[in-house]
Amino acid sequence: MYLELDGQGPRYAQLTRGLKQAILGGRINAHSRLPATRVLARDLDLSRNTVLAAYEQLAAEGFIEGRVGSGCYVAAIGAMQAPQPVAKAPARSGAARAPLSRRGERIRELWDRRIPGREHIGLRYNLQYGMPMTNPQLASAWRRELAHAAAHAQTDYPDPQGLLALRRQICDYLARRRGILAAPEDVLIVSGAQQAFTLAAELLLDEGDRVVLEDPHYQGERQIMQASGAEIVGCRVDENGIVTTDLPTQGRTKLALVTPSHQFPSGAVMSLARRMELLAWAASSGCWIIEDDYDGEFRYDARPLAALKSLDRDGRVLYFGTFSKVLFPSLRLGYIVLPPGLRDAFIGAKWLTDRGCPAIEQAALAKLMADGAFERHLRAAAKSLKARRATLLAALRKHAGGEVEVGDSSAGMHVVAWLTRLKLAQARQLVARAKERGLGLYPISPYFLKAPARPGLLLGFADLPAADLQAAMRILGECLREI
Numbered sequence: 001m002y003l004e005l006d007g008q009g010p011r012y013a014q015l016t017r018g019l020k021q022a023i024l025g026g027r028i029n030a031h032s033r034l035p036a037t038r039v040l041a042r043d044l045d046l047s048r049n050t051v052l053a054a055y056e057q058l059a060a061e062g063f064i065e066g067r068v069g070s071g072c073y074v075a076a077i078g079a080m081q082a083p084q085p086v087a088k089a090p091a092r093s094g095a096a097r098a099p100l101s102r103r104g105e106r107i108r109e110l111w112d113r114r115i116p117g118r119e120h121i122g123l124r125y126n127l128q129y130g131m132p133m134t135n136p137q138l139a140s141a142w143r144r145e146l147a148h149a150a151a152h153a154q155t156d157y158p159d160p161q162g163l164l165a166l167r168r169q170i171c172d173y174l175a176r177r178r179g180i181l182a183a184p185e186d187v188l189i190v191s192g193a194q195q196a197f198t199l200a201a202e203l204l205l206d207e208g209d210r211v212v213l214e215d216p217h218y219q220g221e222r223q224i225m226q227a228s229g230a231e232i233v234g235c236r237v238d239e240n241g242i243v244t245t246d247l248p249t250q251g252r253t254k255l256a257l258v259t260p261s262h263q264f265p266s267g268a269v270m271s272l273a274r275r276m277e278l279l280a281w282a283a284s285s286g287c288w289i290i291e292d293d294y295d296g297e298f299r300y301d302a303r304p305l306a307a308l309k310s311l312d313r314d315g316r317v318l319y320f321g322t323f324s325k326v327l328f329p330s331l332r333l334g335y336i337v338l339p340p341g342l343r344d345a346f347i348g349a350k351w352l353t354d355r356g357c358p359a360i361e362q363a364a365l366a367k368l369m370a371d372g373a374f375e376r377h378l379r380a381a382a383k384s385l386k387a388r389r390a391t392l393l394a395a396l397r398k399h400a401g402g403e404v405e406v407g408d409s410s411a412g413m414h415v416v417a418w419l420t421r422l423k424l425a426q427a428r429q430l431v432a433r434a435k436e437r438g439l440g441l442y443p444i445s446p447y448f449l450k451a452p453a454r455p456g457l458l459l460g461f462a463d464l465p466a467a468d469l470q471a472a473m474r475i476l477g478e479c480l481r482e483i
Ligand SMILES: Cc1ncc(COP(=O)(O)O)c(C=O)c1O
Pocket: 130, 191, 192, 193, 194, 195, 218, 220, 259, 264, 292, 294, 321, 322, 323, 324, 329, 333, 334
């Protein structure tokens, strides 16, 4: 008998797989006798024990009958044994791509065209936005809470809406620091803002529905909206946030996504007048607003601004919070504060998707918040981020003062440096040259729907100590002068 083994894993497993494929593909017929183990071992140049082990495995799984060692016969397993068409050889560049649903095709295309994130991770100075800030006190408090939560873990499925203890803590936090009055019934725990976008698209959008995005905006939200087949309309952003006169007045817009506390990525803070105009527009057009409050906690020259949600009298705002910036992104926990009319549907969608977020992490987080370690971390993080931002800005002025204009609103974990003397193509050259010198830079252009008039860089500063930020800005200045 001739069989080709696939070379993966132990020999007996390769032989088992080869024989199964031959049986299922109809190359070995039902009721036929398999070769004696000694014969097959000789034919395939295997040890007899290997063949014995494969036959025993096939017998255990019901593919063959009889006594291993004294005649084994292929079992009759019905329709599965119909001869299979010969599979087409996969394309040389990799496996052939299977056809997908319309949505699936859109997702695959988004994956192919994704913005390469964290591509400079290995470089000496990496100004990647969104890197978590290291805090040893937080790390040890988190380890303690996690161990405690694991020891007392509930093992049944969690409440799909999220642990009540965590929802209570979030409500307390929101009332104290974000001006939002919410009850635990209004809160849904999700695995990060990304899942919140996904649930919103699933529940609120049909293909072809219109969605408003700020331009520029966070690419993760745009990708979800594109995957759902929505028509995307970009609205300009200026120093007061989204330009409300750009909001569509004709036709039906279902959703508008905004970052009022700290526009991503431009850094603008939405003025009160714009907030009121946006809410009035949503009420009159029947549109839902998603407030993505990803880093509204971190303001350095004043107290954090109250969230847009705190002004929402008509119940049009879905408030999205995430622990990715205030703690760290690998946690994958966030939450939505829902208007009452959307509560059941969102909890249902979360339940349908994954039956709820992991209970141990939720319990540990609730305890971290209840014990005050979370707020201690927020205070320490804000202090340290403020100092790093000041260092970055001073070094940027010193080394590249004449070449950049800074878009900064004294908030968040990044600043935008607009390159006043470079063209878009030269900015690409700058990124490449900086990379050769060990500096990871990230252009702002991929965050726009409509190409920006001038190039800019997104400078994430959370993860780098002062000396590194100074060195990074020195290299940036040198590269700018070279170009
Ligand atoms: C503006 C903005 N919104 C949302 C997110 C996503 O957050 P999460 O990690 O909770 O999915 C990010 C992540 O970087 C972000 O920058």
